[in-house]
Amino acid sequence: MLKVIQLDKTYGSNKHSLQSVNFTAQPGEVTAIIGPSGAGKTTILRSINQLIRDDSGxxxxxxxxxRQANPAELRKIRHHIGMIFQNYNLISPLTALENVLHGRLGAKSTLAGMFGLYSNEEKQEALELLDEVGLKDYAYQRCDQLSGGQQQRVGIARALMQHPKMILCDEPIASLDPKSTKIVMDILRRLAKEKQLIIMINLHQVDIAMDYTDHIIGINSGMIVFEGATSTVDDQVLQQIYRQADPQAVTANEN
Amino acid sequence: MPFLSTIVASLFSLVFAILGAKTTTPSPILRLVIRFGASILRNIPVVAWAMILLFSFKQSDFTGFLALFFMTLGYLTRAFTETIEDLDAEKLQALQAVGANYFQCVFCGVLPEAASTLTSWILYMIENNLRDATLVGLLTGTGVGFLFDHYFKSFHYDAAGLIVLLIAILVICLELTSNQIRRAIA
Structure with a gap:
């Protein structure tokens, strides 16, 4: 279970990006974070694996x-938190297989990781994961030759290679067409159920959030304005989440 | 000589560039020192390097090697640094998020992403140094520059002309091959 308590983050002076953020996310559930641009969705997600350092909480x-982990401990914790991105962020000249194997880096010694010395079991597992996301035939293709939807699925396989407890998804479908969107969201929902993962997704598309997620966190100007089961979200709640923020606060959050 | 000095210099440059690039530097102070050092090496003309080094190493191949080496080191460190800084920082963040440490990020992320641009720079530098080697050779009394000087001053203009022609042909051939290589790795 992921529990976030009183998380605060300030950029510069007095510009609140996150203000006393509290929420929980359960294994086996897909949790969406929705809200207007600049509300702090990405900041929340990246605070969870400490790619962004928060101030307190x-x-x-x-x-x-x-937050209390030292660098070595943080590496171990990160090893069990998968992350996928809007821009996929694969190493593009490498093959899909090599990118999936990168998911093991956190568990390997420095030298073995540097020179890409992976055991046969690891390679076998990587191939199985590519098969699981439907990319078995593309294992030896360079990633820059894959389509966006395929690259995102390689990203998911890389996250799975980490044997994750949790997968963080930062706008995973923002650059995808409707068909790829469906494939990616179906995979994520299935994984949450089958492997009892905590899945957190930043989303812009409310309809996707309503269709695919179990739990919704609504955020506006760095504050949580709604948290609850997806079935309880109605128009009134959405209006509250997407209400026009104070223009000054929006600029502050985008910095 | 131009080949050897370019290859050796590019190895050193790569290390300096990784230590000196904004995205991968371990310390901002080190970054400043490397940038400053590279700038000095780069901005002293290769002719000046050759003449300065003549005092220490006399007329030898090594002098020519060092002159080209220092200039190349300065130039490539700058080029490599900028190549690395131009990489998408998010891709490296993605590797950090996986739990990779500094060295793993550099070897599994930075190097594969930058490899084709870095190779391009090295090929360009070899072309450049091949031309400069004539000049350096003239000054240090070694290599092809020395041959040219020798024939020229003993009025064998036919042989001297042939040497110039050969250098030109060699440079053009090299340029064509390196274009091929660039296309192959892009």
């Missing part, structure tokens, strides 16, 4: 506070 993953 607690982030408890199975009762370990991620």
């Amino acid at each position: 607690q982030i408890l993953l199975d009762d370990t506070d991620i």
Whole structure:
């Protein structure tokens, strides 16, 4: 279980990006974070694996506070948190297989990781994961030759290679066409159920959030304005989440 | 000589560039030192390098090697640094998020992403140094520059002309091959 308590983040002076953010996310559930641009969705997600350092609060993953970890511990924690991105962020001249194997870097010694020395079991597992996301035939293709939807699925396989407890998805479908969107969202929902993962997704598309997620967190100007089951979200709640923010606060959050 | 000095210099440049690029530097102070050092090496003309080094190493191949080496080191460090800084920082963040440490990020992320641009720069530098080698040779009394000087001053203009022609042909051939290589790795 992921529990975020009183998370605060300020950029510059007095510009609140996150203000006392509290929420929980359960294994086996897909949780969406929705809200207007610049509300702090990405900041929340990247605070969870500490790619962005927050100012104060607690982030408890199975009762370990991620914020208190030293660099070596943080590496271990990150190894079990998968992350996928809007721009896929694969190493494009490498093959799909090599990119999936990168998911093991956090568990390998420095040298073995540097020179790409992976065991046969690891390669076998990577191939199986590519098969699982439907890309078996593309294992030896360079990633820059794959389509956006395919690259995103390689990204998911890389995250799975980490044996994750949780997968963070930062706008995973913002650059995808409707068909790829459906494929990617179906995979994510299936994974949450089958492997009992915590899946957190930043989304712009409310309809997708309504269709695919179990739990919704609505955020506006760095504050949580709604948290609850997707079935309880109605027009009134959406209006509250997407209400026009104070223009000054929006600029502050985008900085 | 131009080949050897370019290859050796590019190895050193790569290390300096990784330490000096904004995205991969371990410390901002080191970054400043490297940028400053590279700028000095680069901005002293190769002719000046050759003449300065003549005092220490006399007329030898090594002098020519060093002159080309220093200039190339300065130039490539700058070019490599900018190549690395132009990479998408998010891709490296993605590797950090996986739990990769600094060296793994550099070897699994930075190097593969930058490889084709870096190779391009090295090929360009070899072409450049082949031309400069004539000049350096003239000054240090070694290599092809020395031959040219020798024939020229003993009034063998036919042989001297042939040497110039050969250098030109060699440079053009090299340019064509390196274009091929660039296309193959792009």
